[in-house]
Amino acid sequence: MTEKTPIKAAVLVIGDEILSGRTQDVNVAAIARFLAPFGIDLAEARFVPDVEGEIVAALNALRARYSYLFTTGGIGPTHDDITADSVGAAFGLPVTHHPDALALLAARYKPDDFNERRRRMARMPEGASLIANPVSAAPGFQIGNVFVLAGVPKIMQAMLEDVGHRLEQGVPLISRNLTVRLPEGRLAEGLAAIQRENPAVSIGSYPFFAEMRAGAAMGGTTLVVRGRDETAVDAAMRQIAALAKSFGAEPE
Amino acid sequence: MTEKTPIKAAVLVIGDEILSGRTQDVNVAAIARFLAPFGIDLAEARFVPDVEGEIVAALNALRARYSYLFTTGGIGPTHDDITADSVGAAFGLPVTHHPDALALLAARYKPDDFNERRRRMARMPEGASLIANPVSAAPGFQIGNVFVLAGVPKIMQAMLEDVGHRLEQGVPLISRNLTVRLPEGRLAEGLAAIQRENPAVSIGSYPFFAEMRAGAAMGGTTLVVRGRDETAVDAAMRQIAALAKSFGAEPE
Numbered sequence: 001m002t003e004k005t006p007i008k009a010a011v012l013v014i015g016d017e018i019l020s021g022r023t024q025d026v027n028v029a030a031i032a033r034f035l036a037p038f039g040i041d042l043a044e045a046r047f048v049p050d051v052e053g054e055i056v057a058a059l060n061a062l063r064a065r066y067s068y069l070f071t072t073g074g075i076g077p078t079h080d081d082i083t084a085d086s087v088g089a090a091f092g093l094p095v096t097h098h099p100d101a102l103a104l105l106a107a108r109y110k111p112d113d114f115n116e117r118r119r120r121m122a123r124m125p126e127g128a129s130l131i132a133n134p135v136s137a138a139p140g141f142q143i144g145n146v147f148v149l150a151g152v153p154k155i156m157q158a159m160l161e162d163v164g165h166r167l168e169q170g171v172p173l174i175s176r177n178l179t180v181r182l183p184e185g186r187l188a189e190g191l192a193a194i195q196r197e198n199p200a201v202s203i204g205s206y207p208f209f210a211e212m213r214a215g216a217a218m219g220g221t222t223l224v225v226r227g228r229d230e231t232a233v234d235a236a237m238r239q240i241a242a243l244a245k246s247f248g249a250e251p252e
Numbered sequence: 253m254t255e256k257t258p259i260k261a262a263v264l265v266i267g268d269e270i271l272s273g274r275t276q277d278v279n280v281a282a283i284a285r286f287l288a289p290f291g292i293d294l295a296e297a298r299f300v301p302d303v304e305g306e307i308v309a310a311l312n313a314l315r316a317r318y319s320y321l322f323t324t325g326g327i328g329p330t331h332d333d334i335t336a337d338s339v340g341a342a343f344g345l346p347v348t349h350h351p352d353a354l355a356l357l358a359a360r361y362k363p364d365d366f367n368e369r370r371r372r373m374a375r376m377p378e379g380a381s382l383i384a385n386p387v388s389a390a391p392g393f394q395i396g397n398v399f400v401l402a403g404v405p406k407i408m409q410a411m412l413e414d415v416g417h418r419l420e421q422g423v424p425l426i427s428r429n430l431t432v433r434l435p436e437g438r439l440a441e442g443l444a445a446i447q448r449e450n451p452a453v454s455i456g457s458y459p460f461f462a463e464m465r466a467g468a469a470m471g472g473t474t475l476v477v478r479g480r481d482e483t484a485v486d487a488a489m490r491q492i493a494a495l496a497k498s499f500g501a502e503p504e
Contacts, residue, residue, distance in 0.1 A: 016456055019294045020427070021284030022476070023458070025277075028299065032273030042271045044306075045299040047280065050456075054296075077437040078457035079444040109437075117440030136461075152459065175272075185329040185361075188369030192331040204268055204302075205330040206275070207404065209388075224274070 006228070007170035008043040009035055009068040012058050014083055015151055016049050018073070027072045027149075027156050034160050039170025039228075040068065050074060055086035063090070063146050068167065073151030075140065077117040084123050084141075087148055093125035100130055101139050108137040124148075132162040142166065171228045176237045180249035183207065184221040190243040191223070198236040201227035258480070259422035260295040261287055261320040264310050266335055267403055268301050270325070279324045279401075279408050286412050291422025291480075292320065302326060307338035315342070315398050320419065325403030327392060329369040336375050336393075339400055345377035352382055353391050360389040376400075384414040394418065423480045428489045432501035435459065436473040442495040443475070450488040453479035 011031050017023040025047070032042040043066060048054040055074075063069045074083030088095035101122035106114055121138040131140035131147065135155045141148050142163075149159045180187075184205045195203045204224040223240050227233040263283050269275040277299070284294040295318060300306040307326075315321045326335030340347035353374035358366055373390040383392035383399065387407045393400050394415075401411045432439075436457045447455045456476040475492050479485040 016454065016478070017458055017476070018281075019284060019297065020425075020478070021281040021288070021294070022427075024281050029270075029273040029276050032271060036273070042273070043301065045271065047297040049295065050454075076457070076459060077440040079440070079447050080454075080456050113438070115437070115441060117444070118437040120440075121437075152461070154461065173272075175274075185367070185370045185373075186365070188329040188331070188372075189367060192369070195331045202268065202302075202332075204332050205328070206269055207328060209404070209406065224269070226268070226272070 006173070007038075007040045007068075007168055008066045009040050009070065010043060010062040010066045011045040012055070012062055012069060012071045013045065013047040013151075014050065014055055014071055014073040014086075015047075016080070018047050019049055025072075026153050027151070030153065030157055031070050031072075031160070034157075034164075035167075037172055038164065038167050039172040040167060041173060050080050050082060052082055052086045052089065055083065056090045059087060059090040059146065063144065067145060069146045070163075071146065071148050072156055075121065075138065075148060075150055077121050077138075081120075083148060084125070087143060087146060088125040091125055091143060093127065093143070095123050095125050097122045098124050098128065098130065098141070101141075104130075104137050104139060131159050134158050134161075173226050173228060174230050174233045175224060175226045176233055177222055177224050178237065178241060178244065179220060179222045180244045181218055181220040182244060182247055182249045183219065186247055187221065187223075187243060190246075191240065194236060194239045194243065198232065198239070200229055200232040201225050201236045203236065203240070258425070259290075259292045259320075259420055260318045261292050261322065262295060262314040262318045263297040264307070264314055264321060264323045265297065265299040265403075266302065266307055266323055266325040266338075267299075268332070270299050271301055277324075278405050279403070282405065282409055283322050283324075283412070286409075286416075287419075289424055290416065290419050291424040292419060293425060302332050302334060304334055304338045304341065307335065308342045311339060311342040311398065315396065319397060321398045322415075323398065323400050324408055327373065327390065327400060327402055329373050329390075333372075335400060336377070339395060339398060340377040343377055343395060345379065345395070347375050347377050349374045350376050350380065350382065350393070353393075356382075356389050356391060383411050386410050386413075425478050425480060426482050426485045427476060427478045428485055429474055429476050430489065430493060430496065431472060431474045432496045433470055433472040434496060434499055434501045435471065438499055439473065439475075439495060442498075443492065446488060446491045446495065450484065450491070452481055452484040453477050453488045455488065455492070 124141045128141040128143040209219040380393040380395040461471040
């Protein structure tokens with residue numbers, strides 16, 4: 001069996017609007033799905049408010065612990081956009097106007113509209129490299145193992161296209177699903193035994209209820225096997241399928 | 253001015269399926285919106301995988317720091333449901349079958365179907381009090397300042413109905429919004445000045461783009477003023493409205 005040590009990443013979501021429930025975060029899930037084919041597991045996510053001390057503490061905890069850290073939010077032109085300064089403080093680096101970022105922004109705005117606040121979007125810790133923003137010009141940046149991305153999902157996703165080529169490639173996690181019209185409580189004993197016999201994989205059991213799926217007459221369970229060794233994943237999934245069949249379930 | 257110290261809470265989202273991007277979390281935002289009328293601010297959220305050490309570390313960090321901690325996920329009958337044991341470990345308490353929870357579950361299942369795994373859903377740290385689950389019987393629980401809730405959003409939301417009466421009432425945050433068809437970069441300098449002049453409120457600026465809203469010919473910005481003093485919030489919002497008007501914006 002080859003080395004299966006996963007590469008781990010974290011996401012830090014920055015913004016009062018997420019913690020107030022005003023805005024639904026969708027960036028964590030998008031980053032997780034983006035990282036999966038690289039063999040990089042999202043291992044933790046945190047949401048913090050627009051408070052520099054909170055951002056710095058979370059940045060330093062997460063960048064020390066994981067191979068990569070992605071931040072979202074707080075890189076616009078207004079007073080509540082404090083991510084660049086917070087990242088500078090976390091790294092102990094001065095934050096200055098990056099000349100390439102200034103040039104990108106200058107090309108986007110009419111001279112009269114390129115005010116001091118918009119110039120702020122070019123500020124980043126010294127030594128940062130730009131992350132292209134094909135949507136609205138103002139770039140993200142990378143410093144060390146930290147990728148600083150926009151909060152608007154459309155822009156965040158576009159920025160990820162300029163991140164992939166900078167990432168180390170791990171062994172991708174393989175995932176197999178089986179959905180059955182059985183309550184998970186009936187399968188639980190057998191699933192626990194299969195998990196014990198198959199320590200190389202991780203087995204997840206996710207119940208759903210009839211009203212959660214259109215046209216579903218009753219609820220059921222989605223069973224997920226994850227692992228880095230395809231043979232092991234498939235072997236565990238065959239045991240789970242046999243277990244479900246023994247309770248009369250037809251696979252969907 | 254009355255005392256404005258906010259009561260703060262955190263959410264701990266437990267589950268591999270959230271971190272893998274397979275399932276979109278919606279519970280953080282729902283809990284934030286539920287807490288707002290109680291005058292309780294959601295100050296932090298964390299997502300951790302189904303790993304006891306990770307859950308325990310996050311539980312202990314968050315319950316020590318905030319007045320309340322809400323966990324979601326990991327309270328079902330399967331082997332990957334380890335929240336009750338993790339909470340017990342975090343509190344240093346034994347985890348046993350709660351007799352009232354056993355009775356609730358026994359009433360739901362036929363005797364032949366009430367297997368050992370389903371009985372596990374009655375396990376909780378000693379001294380816990382039940383949180384009613386009107387959807388699928390298996391209760392959540394409260395221990396100290398920690399509320400342990402289901403991960404399925406419909407069940408989680410139903411459980412919150414049995415949580416509100418246990419919470420201290422703080423001073424609710426008052427929030428006012430103004431959406432204008434102006435890019436935030438044009439307003440940024442004036443907004444920064446208004447924020448400096450109004451330290452009792454927090455001003456947020458959230459840009460949106462034309463394609464994000466049906467029928468929108470151009471993008472714009474939603475400006476949000478939050479604070480615990482209505483007079484201060486309204487005063488700041490009047491200044492913001494005047495600022496936007498000076499740039500020719502009509503309020504929506």
